Amino acid sequence: GAGVSQxxxxxxxxxxxxxxxxxxxxxxxxxxxxxxxxxxxGLEFLIYFQGNSAPDKSGLPSDRFxxxxxxxxxxxxxxxxxxxxxxxxxxxxSSWGLAGATGTDTQYFGPGTRLTxx
Amino acid sequence: xLNVEQxxxxxxxxxxxxxxxxxxxxxxxxxALHWYRWETAKSPEALFVMTLNGDEKxxxxxxxxxxxxxxxxxxxxKGSQPEDSATYLxxxxxxxxxxxxxxxxxxxxxxxx
Numbered sequence: 001g002a003g004v005s006q007x008x009x010x011x012x013x014x015x016x017x018x019x020x021x022x023x024x025x026x027x028x029x030x031x032x033x034x035x036x037x038x039x040x041x042g043l044e045f046l047i048y049f050q051g052n053s054a055p056d057k058s059g060l061p062s063d064r065f066x067x068x069x070x071x072x073x074x075x076x077x078x079x080x081x082x083x084x085x086x087x088x089x090x091x092x093x094s095s096w097g098l099a100g101a102t103g104t105d106t107q108y109f110g111p112g113t114r115l116t117x118x
Numbered sequence: 119x120l121n122v123e124q125x126x127x128x129x130x131x132x133x134x135x136x137x138x139x140x141x142x143x144x145x146x147x148x149x150a151l152h153w154y155r156w157e158t159a160k161s162p163e164a165l166f167v168m169t170l171n172g173d174e175k176x177x178x179x180x181x182x183x184x185x186x187x188x189x190x191x192x193x194x195x196k197g198s199q200p201e202d203s204a205t206y207l208x209x210x211x212x213x214x215x216x217x218x219x220x221x222x223x224x225x226x227x228x229x230x231x
Binding site: 003033042043091102103110 | 149150152154160161162163164167169207209211218219220221222223224
């Protein structure tokens with residue numbers, strides 16, 4: 001079946017421009033996550049959506065970052081006024097979100113968007 | 119910020135060698151421990167989810183053990199093959215009620231033919 005898809009796969013932008021990154025989760029998955037991996041760093045949590053609950057935005061590094069999830073499905077991560085330190089691979093993942101407090105939910109990752117800010 | 123550490127950060131082994139690496143995590147408020155494999159130019163994919171102290175999971179030549187009391191998990195690869203070359207990530211859920219997860223930096227394994 002279809003996995004998690006992300007677009008674009010690569011994005012090169014100039015400092016100060018806005019960018020939008022898109023994630024299509026697996027159909028039926030209620031949980032959606034955004035992460036980023038900067039060069040030489042581990043996966044950094046950005047934001048989490050679960051069903052109709054308010055998103056957990058605690059990982060967003062600044063107010064230039066925002067994300068929305070429409071209709072409980074597609075999500076868009078927007079970075080305004082991009083800076084060079086925003087250059088990273090942005091990964092989206094989704095999961096069934098049904099494991100409650102057990103921590104056993106497996107995340108299914110998309111291929112990522114490589115963002116380069118010049 | 120929770121401390122999830124992986125060691126070593128990189129590893130080169132010859133084809134056919136067996137190898138192992140470590141994930142260390144906080145031993146309090148344990149929910150589960152996940153292992154993922156991330157091959158270059160591909161998406162990370164799940165290997166194991168482990169929940170019980172003493173748990174041992176196996177998938178082909180890859181196995182993992184879990185010690186929740188001392189806060190570590192080992193991943194073993196028996197008879198490494200070039201296709202095992204990847205970054206191996208461990209992930210530690212740290213919020214009950216949902217699935218917020220901290221990832222380790224990963225162990226990058228290179229198997230030399």
